[in-house]
Each structure stands twice: as structure tokens, then as C-alpha cells.
Amino acid sequence: MVNPVVIRPAVGDDADGVTAVRRAVYEYKVMSPAATRHLITVSAPEERFLALVAESGGEVVAMGTAALNIWTSEPGQSNVSIYVHPDHRKQGIGNALAERLHQHLEEVGAVRTRAFVHPDGLEFARNRGYDGTRQLHFSGLDPRVLPDQPPTPDGIELVAMDQLDPRQAYAADSIASLDEPGDSPLDAIAYDDWLEEIWNSPALDKSLSIAAVAGDEVACFTAVETDRERAWSGMTGTIPAYRGRGLAKLVKSVALRRCAEAGITAAYTSNDDENGPMLAINNWLGYRRVLTELGLLRPLTS
Template sequence: MEIRVVTAADAEAVSRLRRETYAYSVMSPAATRHMITVQGPGERFLALVAEDGGEIVGWGSAGLNVWTSEPGWSSLSIYVHPEHRGHGIGGALAERLHSHLGEIGATRVRAFATPAGVGFATGRGYEPVREMHYSGVDPRVLPDQPATPDGIRIATLDTLEPRQLFLADTIASLDEPGDSPMDSVDYDHWVAEVWQSPGSDRSLGVAAMAGDEVASFAAIERDGDRAWSGMTGTLPQYRGQGLAKLVKSVALRRCAAAGIVGAFTSNDDSNAPMLAINHWLGYRRIETQTGLLRNL
């Protein structure tokens, strides 16, 4: 078994590993290649793969969170193919990544673990702090679409200018549940990482427009016949009108019309409004991951 730095040529194998490890996780090979190759310089991002007999069986990545004003925050992700667990791959990846985080000045690191992985994380000094629920729905079977309120029109995201969606995304994200505020997002970095991601299908994503302003939106990432709801958000002044329910309902219908048969998402356990919307849409829980923090 060899651990090495990932390359763009590994994207298809990493995407396949992700799907085989987490059936509900959607990231196409093109989006995976983008994730591997596009980061802001301040992130100091390191991504590793574990290779066994020429087959990629493990992934590990870590870097600084540059979208928050609080210094020292970082994130870490490790997953190993189910058939290759118990052989020290995860531990070897963790050792390399924690060393990297120490070298780049990280002081706190966030990670998520499946129920089977919580013991691995807590044994390395992580403490559980929150829960993240993953769920899925067949977009071909949905409740009736809500009415569009007066003064609101529906537009697909591919008809917008990036600055319009950036403003809505960053404002709506300010009160998104999390361990550190997402209050320092650079526009150029956002364009490169989010707007230009090949996994994002802006013809399926939808916005509720109040004049030229994005009042609410639902972004969609696609991998073949599967979709991922990357973000659904509503500006504070437009909340309480059912716009999030509306845009997500419209977006899922567009997914179904495009041949998508499975749509997936995740929600923090404390995000009761979005959990209620997804339940109404027919999403059913697949797995709950534990969010953990460790001081470095």
C-alpha cells in the first residue's frame, strides 16, 4: 500500500471510490478533477490517495478554511473503501494530514464521520459537536408545486450573472449552521471554486427573483442520473414566503425532466426549516454523520 499526493489523472478513480464508499455522495469525475486542481492559495490544501495494487482505495485531504474571518480553522476528510478497512490506511492518512495541518498553522480542525468511523475519530482526539443528516428522493415523485408569490419570478441559474448568485449565496450562508462563520468569502475564489465548477448544472438550479435580486435559490450538482443539492438559501428579508420550498420543488422537477432518478442532500440537525422542507418534498434519511472538532 502506497500513500501519495493525488493528481488530476486520479479524478475518475477518486469519484468512483467516493460513490462506492458513500452511495449518497454525488461528485462527478469532472467535478472531482476541479476539486483536486482548484483551490485558493491560502487554503494550503493537501490531498492524498492510498493505492493498493494500482487501485485507489483511500482518500485524505486537509486545508485551512479561508471563508471564515476566524483564523486557524481547518477541515479534514478521510474515507477508505469498505473492503480495505482495518489495515491501517485511515490511520496512515490521518498522521500525514495532521502533520500537514500543524505545519500550516491550523489550530482547530473539523471532520465528519459515519457511525462506523466515530470511534476512529474520537480515538484521535476529536469531540462530537453536531449531526449531519443525509437523505435522498426520487425527483419523479413529488408533491404539487407551490404557487409562486406575487412579485416573484422563477429563473434558472444559467440566466444570472455570477455576482447576483454570489451575493445571495454569501448572505444566506451567514446563518448557516456551522462551527465557524462563513463571513469572509472572496468573490474571485468563489467564482473559480463554485460558479465554474463543472459539476454545477446551472440549467437545473433555480432562483426566485424579486426584480434583479435573487431572493432565494437552489443550486444543483449533477453526476449522470444523480443530483446533489449543494445549497438552498433565502435572503433574510424574503423569508417566511415559502420561497425555499418553491425553488427546490422547481429544481427537482427540472432534474426529473433531465433524466435524474436520485437526488441527494445533507442538512445539519439544527436546521429545522430545511429539514421540514425536505421531508415535505419526500426526502428520506439515508445516514447520519457526526461532526467532530479537534484542537491542534
């Protein structure tokens, strides 16, 4: 007998189950149970964040989230994410989650939503009104095997991000994010929201994340997230005045070495297809392509 599927709001105690499903779907995406709990329980009210799980036989088998994008000046932008455990697909779970999430976004005033999908999920998404705009390449490496570390330029000090004041990190992140490829500009990042969702998140391992500092200013940084033996290289950014000096290559090289010293055996990252400079850096470091996801957009009718 097939267990009935129940879709309900996610709660913090779903973190272990959601993390297990996420790992089964996305081996190359790193999120610890603590980071998953933070994702479910911490968001700005203006995001109108909704997290749903699908449960079968008392076990979490899928998750879906939807939220307004409040980090862009473009009104009505939003994001959707849905993933279903491979053993529970073709049962209507993804469709049920999509319907509830899209309805929620329309009710809170979204006019367009974005999702990234596996190539094998493209037909599912297109059947629900999504169309492609970009590609996101995911790559991995063994941080114990790296090219020689580049020299540190004069006037630059390398520090772990746990040595920074959060205002320093925020200034660099918000400036570097202005050039981040995407369908909407990241040009409205409020400090308090960034502090709660990024800096205070247990996802961010500040002891492994590295910043290149010039005086009191963060010139370049790379953020590292960890889950046991795996690491995720999230945002890496250089503010414009310090570009062209090899700082991104340097901070990523140092951070990956620290990951190896901490027992990390697999490190992953992602790059938008338009971000040629970072793709070149990651190729030099030894990252090799794991999978390419498709960035899709769908208009909403609110």
C-alpha cells in the first residue's frame, strides 16, 4: 500500500529530513542541518517566505520554498525552489508544491518568479510556464590537490572572516554583488537582513572564509559553507578598485587549503555562464564540471 502524501508548512525540526532529501537530489549543493533549520526559520517579513514539505509515511520526501526577492530594486521579483527525493517522483508531489507556491507568490504581489532546474526537470518547468534565460554551472574539486598558492600583493593582508567586523564584510558583499550576473540586479541589500540571513547563518564558516584586506577595507573575499566532509564556495567578490590583481584567485586558493586542513575532501561551487573571469579562476584551481542547471523565469498573474 502506498503511503498518502501530506503537504504542510515546514518547521525547524524538519531540518534533518530536508537535508537528507537535498543531498539525495543535489550531491553538489552543500547545506548542513543547522543551515537548513536557519533557512526554514529565519527570514525578513517582507520576503513573505513560504517553506513547504511533503511527507510520506512520517518521512520528509520533498521540499518547496517561495519568497519575494527583497534584495533587488525591481518590484515583484521572486524565487521558487522545489526538490523531490528520486524515490518519490512521478507521484504528483512536485506539481502540488508548485501550485501552492505559485498561488502564494501571486497572493503576495509577485509578478515574476525564477527557478533553477536540473536538465531532467526542464519539461516539468516548461509545462508550468517557465522559459530559459541562463545557465548555472556546478563544479567540484578535492581541496587536498591544488596548484601553488599565488603570492600576496603588497599592501594586502589575508584574514579569516571571523576577524572582520560584519560592517566591513557587508560593504564588500553589497558592492561586489552589484555585478553579479542575474535576471534582476542585487542592488537593494539591507544590512539588517544581510546580517540575519548571511552573517549570522550557521551555514557560513567564518573561520574558513577568507578576506583580502587593504587597510580597513575588504578588497576581496570568498565565503565558505560546510557540512561534514563537504564545502561550498558561495559568493566570491572583489570590489572594483582592486580588480585585476589576482585577489579572487588568491583568497579562494587560501580558503580551499584551510578546508583541506579541516578535513574537507570535496568542495563545490557554481558559476553563471556569463561570469567568464570566475570560470577561469575555478578552472585554474582544478574545479571540474559536475552538472549545469538551467535558470528559468515565469510571469505571474497578480
